[in-house]
Amino acid sequence: MSKGPLSSLKVVEFAGLGPAPLAGQLLADLGAEVVVIDRKAGPADKTDVNGRGKRSIVLNLKSEAGLHAARKVIATSDVLIEGFRPGVMERLGLGPDTCPERLIYARMTGWGQEGPWSHTAGHDINYLALTGALHAMGAGDQPPLPPLNLVADYGGGTMFLLFGILAAVFERGVSGKGQVVDAAMVDGVPAMMGLIHGMLARGDWRQTRASNWLDGASPFYRCYTCADGKFIAVGALEPQFYALLLEKLDLPDDYRADQHDPQTWPARIAEFERVFASRTRDDWAAHFEGSDACVAPVLSFAEAATHPHMAARGTLQNPADVVQSAPAPRFSRTPAAALQPTRAKGADTAEILRAAGLSDAEIAALDT
Numbered sequence: 001m002s003k004g005p006l007s008s009l010k011v012v013e014f015a016g017l018g019p020a021p022l023a024g025q026l027l028a029d030l031g032a033e034v035v036v037i038d039r040k041a042g043p044a045d046k047t048d049v050n051g052r053g054k055r056s057i058v059l060n061l062k063s064e065a066g067l068h069a070a071r072k073v074i075a076t077s078d079v080l081i082e083g084f085r086p087g088v089m090e091r092l093g094l095g096p097d098t099c100p101e102r103l104i105y106a107r108m109t110g111w112g113q114e115g116p117w118s119h120t121a122g123h124d125i126n127y128l129a130l131t132g133a134l135h136a137m138g139a140g141d142q143p144p145l146p147p148l149n150l151v152a153d154y155g156g157g158t159m160f161l162l163f164g165i166l167a168a169v170f171e172r173g174v175s176g177k178g179q180v181v182d183a184a185m186v187d188g189v190p191a192m193m194g195l196i197h198g199m200l201a202r203g204d205w206r207q208t209r210a211s212n213w214l215d216g217a218s219p220f221y222r223c224y225t226c227a228d229g230k231f232i233a234v235g236a237l238e239p240q241f242y243a244l245l246l247e248k249l250d251l252p253d254d255y256r257a258d259q260h261d262p263q264t265w266p267a268r269i270a271e272f273e274r275v276f277a278s279r280t281r282d283d284w285a286a287h288f289e290g291s292d293a294c295v296a297p298v299l300s301f302a303e304a305a306t307h308p309h310m311a312a313r314g315t316l317q318n319p320a321d322v323v324q325s326a327p328a329p330r331f332s333r334t335p336a337a338a339l340q341p342t343r344a345k346g347a348d349t350a351e352i353l354r355a356a357g358l359s360d361a362e363i364a365a366l367d368t
Helices: 019-029 064-075 088-092 124-131 150-175 185-191 194-202 239-249 253-258 262-276 281-288 308-313 349-355 360-365
Strands: 010-014 033-038 055-058 079-082 104-109 180-184 221-225 231-235 295-297
Touching: 010 019, 019 033, 019 079, 019 104, 019 150, 033 064, 055 349, 064 349, 064 360, 079 150, 104 150, 124 150, 124 185, 150 180, 150 185, 180 185, 221 262, 231 281, 239 253, 253 262, 281 295, 349 360
Parallel strands: 010 033, 010 079, 033 055, 079 104, 104 180
Antiparallel strands: 221 231, 231 295
16 A cells, blocks of 8 residues: 655654644655654644654754764654754754765755844744735735735745755755755745746836735735625636626626726725625525636635535545644555554654664663
């Protein structure tokens, strides 16, 4: 039975928060053997979704014995993931220069390994702010609105860390050598903004928040309030989809002619608001079901798991009464294995260290 397309990959992850643990989880979802070096033993926490499918060892990295054990585990790994501030791993004596030449050393930070702010603390909202992206989010007459922590932490962070890791694995197949992957959120977010940067260069994107076709200013790409106070999302960008939207809303077909004229948008939005406010969200969802008008109900987290489409795909699962995603993406020949629950911190210490070459006496002597 397949364990996933990455079942031959061995990863050691230094415990941390945010983007690096998600990267380890996604690799484990696809079959990679991920070992987390935790700082302190503790019971299994079924709500720690980022820990699913991983094994855990506890090491005291302030002791020589703990560092020796860590080096042994690193030596048996293909990839190392760490998300500390620049210089922390070097001060521990576990920097890239001390590691095997074939190791892929993946570093996850907000600001990057170098630059004036590289040693400064920050969070998703700060990294997003520096890229220009945050300025474009939210209502025009309000301060910018953070999009949870999805864009910088996980879009510009985790996804580019994974992209870098797998690119380095591919290149190692040619050179036989590893390398350092410097994944910085302030690099990743701009890399996702090619469309916006292109429109800015052409003069097709206004710097003023909420005045563009993708930021809520247009009537055909925004959310509307329904009669029950719930919301419907409209994304009828293309003219043929906009035509269907107008038809389903029983609005004049000649609105198509000035779809992209910003001067008409305020009046159109007011008219759309009036129409959508006349029925409940679920009434509208049923009305648009099966059409190409690009309309969808805005669901809560609780509702998302039971929506017929999401349920049919099994996108959200509920192991141990914790709703979470199924592994993604999906593979035809090497599908991912069933979700594995998060293990207790330190549960696999002895087994992993024996496999790394430590004796029982060395393991017993560790100060964990």
